[in-house]
Amino acid sequence: MLGDGGESPSRYELLSMVKKHSNLIGKTVVDEQDASDVEMDQKFWHDVLDLYFIGGRESKEQQDDDLLFFVRKMGLHGYGFNDNLEGNSPYFVRRWASKLDDLVGESSVIIDWRRSLYLNLIAHTSYSVTVAICSRQSLQNYQSNQGTPLSPIYKILKTVYASPSRVNFHLDSRKEVETKPAYPDICFAVDDFDSTFDAVVLTDTDHCYCVLLNAVGGAAFPTQMPPQDDTTTSSETGQINKTKLTLFSGFVSYQMVREAYDAGKSGFGSLLAFGHSSGKTKTDRIYMKGPGGRGEVEVAVSGVADHSLDEFGSPHSPLHISEGGFKIGAMVRKAASVAQVAAKNAYAAARNNSDGGMDMVPLKCCLMSISLPWEHIAHDLLFKLKADVFQ
Structure with a gap:
């Protein structure tokens, strides 16, 4: 032994x-x-x-x-x-x-x-996923000069966990999920995708939806590892600051997401696949393939309702509650009012950013999962190291 x-x-x-x-x-x-x-x-x-x-x-x-x-x-x-x-x-x-x-x-x-x-x-390695909205110009600048990090318009960082099981979320009833073996694929699921990415909304035809998966610590980063060329050591503490290892990175443009959302069917070959949910609301599944067909990202896409013409709180509103009603009525009205304001702002931004060639509709994109073959992950954990592209 x-x-x-x-x-x-x-x-x-x-x-x-x-x-x-x-x-x-x-x-x-x-x-x-x-x-x-x-x-x-x-x-x-x-x-x-x-x-x-x-x-x-x-x-x-x-x-x-x-x-x-x-x-x-x-x-x-x-x-x-x-x-x-x-x-x-x-x-x-x-x-x-x-x-x-x-x-x-x-x-x-x-x-x-x-x-x-x-x-x-x-x-037993630790991971984080970054979901960001970037401009096409920023992505083009990064691709032409990868020494320059991207400056996203908006981004969210979320801890995720690697699992040999796949979680199938039912968009018509998000409390219902099915879990089944995914191996030899490894799945990184976001159970609270709807609340975590509620603010990730594409409001400009110049917007691109970007997803990045990084390994950040744990079993693949033993503490005994000596400093490398792509790590830095703090002179004060002597501790090693490990560079993040990028396992997946990809993006799609607003136009691609919008066309898939409108068409309700596959129209992008290996880049995007599409599937409908059976719910009453217009929420759809989009599957994005990574560069070279490596890996798959599952995203729930929904249009943001335009409440700009709504008269909230009127006697004809379903949320109108008489003065003698329960106090919870005021809480419901307040929460709904906040949601309406956010929707109005999204539509205002969409109208201001429309290029005239497409009727701009804000699209909310909630990352549900990332799947990668185990061999790709194991190979990268052992042999590759790449810095995070976002500032």
């Missing part, structure tokens, strides 16, 4: 070993001649997982999530071994325990230890 006969390797040393023996990541057809003997050795991956996620003090002290994921070996017809205890999911989950072999028991024989190590590395 790794570490026998001496001190166990540090997390940084273990990650260096993993990187050295990760030539197979991203290959759809595996040629065993391209792989090292270690890379094909399941015992090596078993021992690395044991040291990194079971025996390491750092993992027990700093991990917020004590779940460990184990990927099943793939049979001739895909995943599934008729194991009544685990079902036919491509993976199963256990809570952390002090001994790995006791944790998995007889299931050890069906575990792909190499893929399990990568899945846990992904699941």
Whole structure:
């Protein structure tokens, strides 16, 4: 076993070993001649997982999530071994325990230890997603000179979590969700997407909707890692400020979102796919593919209602409540008034920014999820480092 006969390797040393023996990541057809003997050795991956996620003090002290994921070996017809205890999911989950072999028991024989190590590395890394509205000119300037960060018109930063499960939100009843295995894809879902991104509204034909997923810490960033060229060290504290690792970045223009929203069907090839919700309100799902077809972003798009002509609080208004009514009536009127003001402002901005070629409609875009293949994420966590493009 790794570490026998001496001190166990540090997390940084273990990650260096993993990187050295990760030539197979991203290959759809595996040629065993391209792989090292270690890379094909399941015992090596078993021992690395044991040291990194079971025996390491750092993992027990700093991990917020004590779940460990184990990927099943793939049979001739895909995943599934008729194991009544685990079902036919491509993976199963256990809570952390002090001994790995006791944790998995007889299931050890069906575990792909190499893929399990990568899945846990992904699941126990920390992530953030940035949703921003940028101008087309700003994006063009960035693409021509990537040394200059983008200056977004508006942006929101949100913590997200990697999961081998996919959450299917029902737009007609957001309390209803379905969860099913997504692996070999990894899903980053935003459960409160409707409230988190309520203010992300495209109000100008020059606007672009931008999504950025970053890895920011956790298992893929061991504290023993020495300073690199793309990290900075504080002279006062001596602490390393790690650069964010960008895993996904993409954008679509207002026109693309608007045309998909109006058409209600796919019209953008690999860039955008489209699907309707069955609810009464006009809220639709748009799927954006990342550059080169890598990854998928799911966005709930809805038009902002124009209340500029409404006479709020009139006797004919459904929200009109007599003076003798409950005090909650005043609270409802106040909340609705705030919403109306926001909608009026959005429409005023839309009218002012209209270029005359398109009847401008403000569109609210709420990010629901990002999905990426696990091999892309694992490869980038091990081999790439890229700065955040936003200031």
